[in-house]
Every structure is written in C-alpha cells, then in structure tokens.
Amino acid sequence: MTSPTDADVDAESRVRPPVHRWLWYALGGGLPARHRSWVLHDTTTRTWGMRHVARSLVQMAIPSALVLAFVPSGWALRLAVVGGGVFLGLIFSLAYMAETTEHRVIKAGYRPGTAVHLREQAGMAAQRRESERKRAAAAKRADRYRRRAGG
Template sequence: MAIQRPNPFQWLRYTFGGRLPDRYRDWVLHDVTSRNWLWRFVLRIVVEASPWLVVGFVVLTLFTPLPVGLVIAALGLALVLSLYFTVTSADELTEARLVKHGFEAGTGKATRKARHRPPGSGVFDT
C-alpha cells in the first residue's frame, strides 16, 4: 500500500507546525526518517522563513536608505544563521513533530538508525 501524501495546503500547514490528520501518520514518519530527511527539514525551514524574509526586504528597502544589495546580503545571512541553528537541532525538532502526530519520543532517531545502518554493522550480522 502506498503512503498517502498531504495536499499542498496541508503540507504548508504541516510546515508551519500544524498537525496532519491521522491518515498521514505513515507519511510523517517517512518525512522525518527517509534518507533525505535533513534536506526535507531544510526545505521546511526555508519555506517557514520566506514570508519573514519578504517582509524584511520590503520594510528595509522602503523605510531605510540601505542599498538593495546590502539588504539582500543581510537577509541571506539571517537565513543562513537560522538554518544553522535549526539544523543543529534537527533531531529534536523532528522528534517533537513525531510526538505531535502520536508517535513515541525517540521513534524518529531509532527508525533512522535502523533504516540507514550499513550492512554488516550489526552485532548479530554474520
């Protein structure tokens, strides 16, 4: 059976911290434990930051004498810093997302570890 994906509006709500209906539990687990889970996490952060970056750009270009290039550089630095601080906490933030969707704490880390363990690295592998 294929994993049911949320529609774009549900995904946006999920990105901004909303809870998806229970029928998407498998997708949420896949979202935070797949091989590219960190890239998905980064995409969510960029989408979350985008409205604030746009507002910052408009405010700074309309109400300050700063050159546009400097405004873009400052906002780019703000995005890089927010990515740095959130990516360093990605494990914990994805665990909170899973708990919000009814999973036990630690499910994401354990699932990622089990799914992405290289062959032959287990104690019982022969």
C-alpha cells in the same frame, strides 16, 4: 501511542498531504491523522535531512519577504540582511534537526524516540549491505588474484 511496527507505517497507507497542508506542516502545524504514516516517512526516509532544510527555508521565506518588502533601505542592505538571517536560521535549524523532527513524529502520535530508532535501524541495514558488498568485492578480487597467480 503506538510502536513503529504498526501496519500504518506501510507505504500503501501513506497519504501525502496536499500543498496547503504541507505548507502548514512546514510552518510547524500538525496534520490530520490520515497523514500520520507520511509524517513518520518524512522524518525517517533517506532524504530526511534535505526535507528538514526545505521546511526550514519555507519557515524563513515569510520574514525574508517582509524584510525585502518593508525595510527602508537599498537592495544591497536588504539582501545582506536576508542572507545573514537565512544563514543563521539554517545553522540554528541544523543544530536542532533531530529534536525538531522527533517533535513532529510525537505530534503525529508516535512515541518519543520512534524517528531516531527507525533512522538508526536504516543506517545499520545500510552498513550491513555495504559491508556485504565490500566482502563480495574482496572475495572476487582474491579469486581473480589466485587465478592470475596460477594457484
């Protein structure tokens, strides 16, 4: 197991899996070692929450299709059952989002806590950038006020 500062985290070494492997990954399967840095990117990028929801919806697609195809009742009831199942599934999925993504990172060969650590670092950097932007805007407003006030 290696640290998140390894060279394989670089964007150049990131190899996106083909569709069939991504579907396997979305269903909980592991990916080959060449996709290792992509898994880390997938679970730590700015859109990691939306990516998690997309994987969850893929997981729920199979039972939803089976219910729609084989439950012997009207379409209204089938759609209601699928809708309720997807709703509850998403609640459960969102409740365990951090743990699930961390498990994917561990399965890819990183140490436990790697994804959380990288997301926290990215969040702190974003907060720093936002604070600097606000400070610069406040200084600009203060300067404009001083010039208008004749000071």
